[in-house]
Amino acid sequence: MRFLVCFIFSFVIVAESKCMSKTFPGPENNSVCVCNSTYCDAIEEIEIVPHKIYVYESTLGGKRLELRKDELKFSREIINITIKFDNSKKFQKVFGFGGAFTDSVGINLLKLSKNTQKKLLYSYFNPKGGIGYTFGRVPIASTDFSTRIYSYNDIAEDFELQNFRLQVEDFKYKIPFITDANQMAGNKLKLVGSPWSAPAWMKASHNMTGIGGLIGDVKGKYYSTWATYFVKFLKEYAKAGIKFWGITIQNEPSSGLLPHYYWQTMAMDAKTQVAFVRLHLMPALNKSIYSNKLKIMAHDDNRPGLLTAALEIMNDKEGSKLIDGYAVHWYMDDYGHLSRLNETHAIDESKFILNTEACNGFRSPLRGVWLGSWARAERYAKDIIETLNNWSTGWIDWNLCLDVTGGPTWAKNNVDSPIIVIPQNDTFYKQPMFYAIGAFSRFIPPNSIRLHSWMEGTNYRDLSFTSLLTPQNVTILVLLNRGNNEIALSLDDVEKNLTKMVSLASRSITTILWNSL
Structure with missing residues (x-):
């Protein structure tokens, strides 16, 4: 494999x-x-x-984002591969990487001492000693990763939302840790707000869980009130010094069509989403401090339905102009559908694609936490590489931390997390998934641009990779080797006619950096 490489290096590394x-x-x-x-x-x-x-590498054998000192040391079990890359061919800008501030995250953080809390947040959000997260997703009211079902206004028929109130969970579990994380990120954290459900009295089902959407037509008062609900949430968080970069219109709206869906959800098809934004949400935002400043994302659902949603939104000529991008979840990525990302980008290149939720351990028979799983790290790395290579502008994980049960979760939807909290010992475990994300987030700052790179000759199926150019002209190559063989990697800079050899460990996630000036 040959890469476009330029070897004038003046870069700070670690x-x-x-x-x-x-x-x-x-x-x-x-x-x-x-x-x-x-x-x-x-x-x-x-x-x-x-x-x-x-070269930074994490391996099945136990290395974790270690800076390698011996670049060329091969065993007998070796595969020769050439990667080429071309700096002159550039694609999308990357916004960044991050995780979600659920109630469960705050509950687990509060079980640790102040010093250990700080170390956990530092591990994620510090751009030098940590892995440099730049995104935080914030649920608007409760989710399955709360200990109860709640909204911000349970007073029926209060269409002016005079009884709108943030809850104790916001002040105890979310706002303090978002504030700390933002400080550790140099006050550059991009926050994305996402609702799971409107209050029960606003829904046709009169229930925050299971099947159902808002009452009435999209032109009606329930949709108007729902837009006000968004604005009030943003204003209340602003009072606490927290401002948002973007919002998604509805978390996984397709799940609101399922009769027996167990936790908070709300149905809203793409046609209704864009009409809601055009008729209610944007007019309400324009009267607030967020006028023309907030990124609005549609879909916020799994990949298979993305293209259909995008086409429906495009049919609303005026409303489509108000949608900045599409949010995508990973839960059906194992079934393919990568083409949906390319096809969605192709029909409207002005709209970005952002991966906004992922977790392991959501599917039987391996539900919940699997301590130290390297296979789950590989799944993360593979998905990040594939989505970046197909127009995604970033990747946001789900819960920043959970306990050993994969909770707490009132819905018993126990899953895994890159960090697991062990309160009885005032410790936490960084899992291989943490370092898999870090191979990207630590080295790919916002506004990095994806480059054209390809494998030449041998098509080694166990090797995946992506390449980017940072604003500081540092070229980043992140590679996942799922095979049991080492790789002798030849990096060819086509433009400058330069070649460099690097060894790649078996079962590894590797980040390679060089200055491209």
Whole structure:
């Protein structure tokens, strides 16, 4: 595989504080990195010398974002691959990476000491010692990852929303930690708000869970009140010093069509979403501090229905102009449908695509937490690579942290998380998934641009990769090797006629960096 590479290097990179490893029973080397109030592995800043490339790797064998010192050391079991890349061919800008501030996240954080809380948030949001998250998704009221079902106004027929109130969960579990995370991110955190359901009295089903949408026609008072609900949420968070970058119109609206869907949801098809924005939401926002400042995302659902939703939205000529992008979830990505991303981009290149939710452990028979799973790290890395290579502008994980049961969750929807909190020891575990996301988020800052890169010769199915150029002219290549063989990687810069050799470990997630000036 050959890459377009230029070797004039003047870039700041990092040396590692080593992982304090703990291993669990499992079919492979199931290991986590243990953090507590006094120690946590971190990435520290150093100055790098010119004329080198830098390789960070995480491996099944236990390395976790380690800066490699020996670039060329091959075993006998080796595959020769050439990657080429072309800096002159550029694609979409990347907005960033992040996770969600659910009630469950705040509940778990509060079970840790203040110092350990800070270490956990630092691990995610600090751009140097941590993995540099720049996105945070914030549920608008309750979700399955709350301990109860609640809205911000349960007073029926209050169409002026005079009784709208944030709840204790906002002040205890969300706002304090969002504030801390934003400070650690240099006050550059992009927040995305997403509703799961309107209050029960506004819905045809009179229930926040299960099948049903808002009462009446999209032109009616329930939709107008729902728009006011959004604005009041934004205003109340602004009072706490928290401003939002964007909102999604409705979390997984297709689930609101399922009669026995167990937790909070609300049906709203794409045609209704865009009409709601045109008739109610945008006029309400234009009267607020968020006039023309908020990114509005439609769909916020799984990949298979994306193109159909985009086509329906395009049919509303005026409303379509008000939609900035499409939010996509990963829960059906295993079934393919990657073409939906390309096709959606092709019909309207002015709208971005952003992956807004993902988690492992949501499907039987392997539901819940699987401590130290490398396979789940590989799933994350593969999905991030594939979506970036198909026009996604970023990737937002689900819960930032959970307990060992994969909760708390009132709906018993226990899943996995990149960080697992162990309150009895005032510790937390960084799972391989954490480092899989970090291979991207730590090194790909906002406004990086995806480059054209391709494999030449051998089509090695176990190797996936993506390449980007940062605003500082640093080229980033992130690779996933799911095979059991090492790879002798030849990086060819077609434009500058330069080649560099790098070794790639078996079962590894690797980030390679070099200066492209």
